[in-house]
Amino acid sequence: MATAVELDVQLIAATRFTPPADIAFESGDDGQALVEFAGRACYESFDRPNPRTAETADYLRHIMEVGHDGLLEHASATLYIRGISRSAVGELMRHRHFSFSQLSQRFVHPDDAEVVLPDAVVGDEELTRLVLRAADESRFVYDELLRALEEQLGEESNALLRRKQARQAARAVLPGATESRVVVTGNYRAWRHFIAARATEHADREIRKVAVACLRLLREEAPVVFSDFHITRLTDGSEMAASSIVSGY
Numbered sequence: 001m002a003t004a005v006e007l008d009v010q011l012i013a014a015t016r017f018t019p020p021a022d023i024a025f026e027s028g029d030d031g032q033a034l035v036e037f038a039g040r041a042c043y044e045s046f047d048r049p050n051p052r053t054a055e056t057a058d059y060l061r062h063i064m065e066v067g068h069d070g071l072l073e074h075a076s077a078t079l080y081i082r083g084i085s086r087s088a089v090g091e092l093m094r095h096r097h098f099s100f101s102q103l104s105q106r107f108v109h110p111d112d113a114e115v116v117l118p119d120a121v122v123g124d125e126e127l128t129r130l131v132l133r134a135a136d137e138s139r140f141v142y143d144e145l146l147r148a149l150e151e152q153l154g155e156e157s158n159a160l161l162r163r164k165q166a167r168q169a170a171r172a173v174l175p176g177a178t179e180s181r182v183v184v185t186g187n188y189r190a191w192r193h194f195i196a197a198r199a200t201e202h203a204d205r206e207i208r209k210v211a212v213a214c215l216r217l218l219r220e221e222a223p224v225v226f227s228d229f230h231i232t233r234l235t236d237g238s239e240m241a242a243s244s245i246v247s248g249y
């Protein structure tokens with residue numbers, strides 16, 4: 001029986017910074033400190049000569065306002081996203097500056113037929129039943145195909161290869177709502193671009209939910225770099241986020 005699974009996003013890695021021992025630069029040890037160091041390295045202004053940008057937060061806000069976004073590429077964060085549909089991963093993967101590692105449907109047998117319900121269906125018993133029934137039916141066909149293909153490939157002595165070949169063909173019938181899992185690494189600039197594009201009200205609701213969840217975690221890791229994004233609620237109850245920065249470009 002298919003079950004609905006919830007989105008789960010966790011930060012699993014982030015940049016740590018060590019200033020060079022021979023440079024007097026007082027800072028933290030996180031990605032934001034690295035971005036500031038990289039910016040100051042351009043002018044060797046490690047002693048913070050300008051009082052208006054002497055504080056790290058003011059410096060980072062300034063570089064984002066003037067569009068010096070290349071500096072944001074030095075620091076990165078890795079998120080592990082579970083409870084995301086195969087369809088939404090397709091949208092996530094359009095963002096070319098990210099690096100991905102996705103759960104393989106060719107190697108891993110989907111023991112539990114877990115699906116991600118579209119938000120519009122959540123809370124509606126009848127529609128939820130309908131989606132779960134469709135998932136059950138496709139799962140039934142998947143299992144039938146798997147059995148038949150494994151039999152058909154019986155002459156292949158390598159059991160692992162036989163199973164892989166059967167799974168890669170049978171997965172064709174699994175729905176777009178099938179749960180996937182993906183490790184995503186991106187630098188701050190790539191994450192900002194993703195959030196700006198996918199947390200807007202124009203984006204699909206699921207990828208928007210993913211983008212807002214990523215934003216919340218990234219804001220904890222790099223509060224200044226992501227502080228210009230404001231999360232608000234739309235009339236349908238879902239969340240969106242938009243930046244208040246107008247780039248100086």
Ligand SMILES: Cc1cc2nc3c(=O)[nH]c(=O)nc-3n(C[C@H](O)[C@H](O)[C@H](O)COP(=O)(O)OP(=O)(O)OC[C@H]3O[C@@H](n4cnc5c(N)ncnc54)[C@H](O)[C@@H]3O)c2cc1C
Nearest residue numbers: 091094095096097098190193194197198200201202203204
């Ligand atoms: C609301 C919405 C609706 C969408 N609908 C559709 C749809 O119907 N069909 C569809 O196919 N896609 C659709 N997309 C996906 C969209 O077209 C992009 O492919 C996706 O958002 C990735 O963003 P990006 O193009 O900015 O590139 P990213 O890969 O995120 O790259 C970030 C930036 O790097 C630069 N860049 C990256 N690669 C290149 C390059 N090769 N040349 C020049 N500059 C580059 C660009 O400035 C780009 O904006 C939609 C996206 C959104 C947000």
